[in-house]
Amino acid sequence: MSAIRTGAGWPAGDAGPPTHSTFEVGRSRHGQVALEADELAEEVPVALEYNGISHAVMLASPADLEDFALGFSLSEGLVAGPRDVYEIDTEAGCDGITVRLRIAAEAFALFKERRRAMTGRTGCGLCGTESLQEVMRVPAPVASSASFGGAALYAAFAQLQTRQELLRHTGSTHAAAWLRADGQVGLVREDVGRHNALDKLIGALARGGEDRARGAVLVTSRASYEMVLKTASAGVGLLAAVSGPTALAVRLAQQTGVTLAGFVRAGRHVVYTHPQRLQDRTEQA
Template structure:
């Protein structure tokens, strides 16, 4: 039975599986051997269904799955607006979880016209895409008034690290976060896959009241083409990553009006595109 998206869902109130588990391990350190209990981030197949039709299967951390469904739907162009999503159900399946999304009829008709079978590995953004035209989507030019001094990002990533509870326990997850204009890290989402973490952030932003035109997306990964594409789809003007970028991602950021910063750590960064928003141009 379909149901409306609620605040309880946003808090993760209906998750079917734990995001982490414990396991007895044998640790070797500096020649000493010990038996210990370790924490492992969970990774399960998550099937996305739209109006009863299977669309994609991604390996993901089973947390914030409603955010994931909303964000994936928006950043992959399944829907144009959160208003096109009428309800979400998360159900256990034989080998994972099924997220059943009810979307507006026009969006579903358009989806059927360009359906793809996508079996995604962790962190894989384009696995299963059927055509080059489908890969090379062109987002609209981002209109953003965001501006930050470079030093703000060091503080932001430090704050993000403190809020990565799953990483702290398991050491196996990426995070995507929303940085407000005042420098506050307002939203944090974690996942074993970097694309999934950003989709979860996109979904959380779609639920809330954040001003996407004045903030920035920060991620604990490299800045690939799809990370830039998802940021542009969100409408954010800045993507800051702790690692580097690809040439394709830089070309997309340049054309989409996204300020792309890489190697943001240790008091330095590399501005690949539109450096004026970083107050260094």
Template sequence: MRRDVPAEDSGAGIEDVPAQRTFVVRRWRHGTVTAEDDRLAEEVPVALEYNGISHAVMLATPADLDDFAIGFSLSEGIVDNAREIYGIDVEAGGNGVTVKIEIASAAFARLKTRRRALAGRTGCGLCGTESLDDVMRVPRPVQSTASFDPSVFDAAFAALHNRQTLLRDTGATHAAGWLRADGTLVLVREDVGRHNALDKLAGALSSGNEDTKTGAVIVTSRASYEMVLKTASIGAGILAAVSGPTALAVRMAEATAVTLAGFVRSGSLVVYTRPERLRIG
């Protein structure tokens, strides 16, 4: 049984597509069964169209989809900067959501030369990539001047957790946050997919109100290859994750000059690349 949560209470990015829904469930606890309402994070197909041509379908939480469209376009190298995006229209349909993105003709011409069908799944940022060259695309090394006292990360992750409204209601979402060097957490985006959350953060950062050369990205997930790639695409010099990285992620961080820290929790962390940006002695 399902009841929709009103959009205004759910944080949904577009009207009529809530970011969470309420189900009646049976909860078993210490031998006793009770009927309860339980909130679940929504996950819908989000089709991304560029100048009228379908490019990708991702499974995502239907919130902050404008940010998602911008961040995806930037991190995938479809546009070089947000100024090449002229307009975004989000349309809900019976089978999901279509995000129609109008981009500059030069960017669209580049896109057509490397067309691919990308069928995304939660937890996979590379599904459907046609060639190894596409997978191993390496952004230019970041030019970051970030310098962080590692003690700020504990409070930052606590603040990130407190601002995860969807996680609090559903227990099913990841988050990416933007952290200033003074420890201020200024932006948070959530999604059922860790890479989607980071794309949404990238889109929010594209307004230019934050200096991406001096801040850090913090994420509630492991530090996989695509998380490092997206961090480098933002121009951020630090990626701090609560879980560990993959070997490929470390190689990508080395290639893009990103400081990669994993297992950031309880006053400790492990630095894999570029430790000079963290004041750890």
């Protein structure tokens, strides 16, 4: 990923827009109301431009936007791989943030063919999609050698809880995390939108050169169709969620070879597809 040049459009010495802000609120406890300070997650319009053409406007947390832009481009099939993305630049404006990507000529030609107007909203992954064929695309089956026991999965989610900094401040964000083959959580990305958090993680994986064939994606949300689609598109063989999946997500996971686990709690989980990557040797149920 050294070919990608990234640059932030913030003033020198500025870390960028804040991810959360403080408000005065009236907090009621047992009928007593007190004025207190509360921290709320920021969500801002993020416009994605490809070679000067505006493609999508998403509402997202204003952090890790280079990861988000790359991950979105990969998971949506707008580019075939990270080598197709030459530059990513971000610029803050009065109305939001613009992320400009410069992509390879071949990728740009394909991009123009399938260009569509999209407006993303918090928690929505399919807004603006024009055809059923675009929604129901099926990635190639994953080739993954990932293997984890249940205990490793529970420990990983415990690790994830300690690393959700934005959630600790606001209580209103999702996270997507990368579980390495050694059982350690290597990357965590947060956002007000679960799809955005996963796109940020996918972008970070691509930029960091992680071995996606041996790890797993953890998400603090339900496992919807779009979450499985993005996981499979990234070539990851195991998706584990704290909530349940949809029926469509299970069917897609079955088709693409993704091991899908839901309702992951300390000491228990449910495996819906391809259980060979998630074998709990301590229980012989």
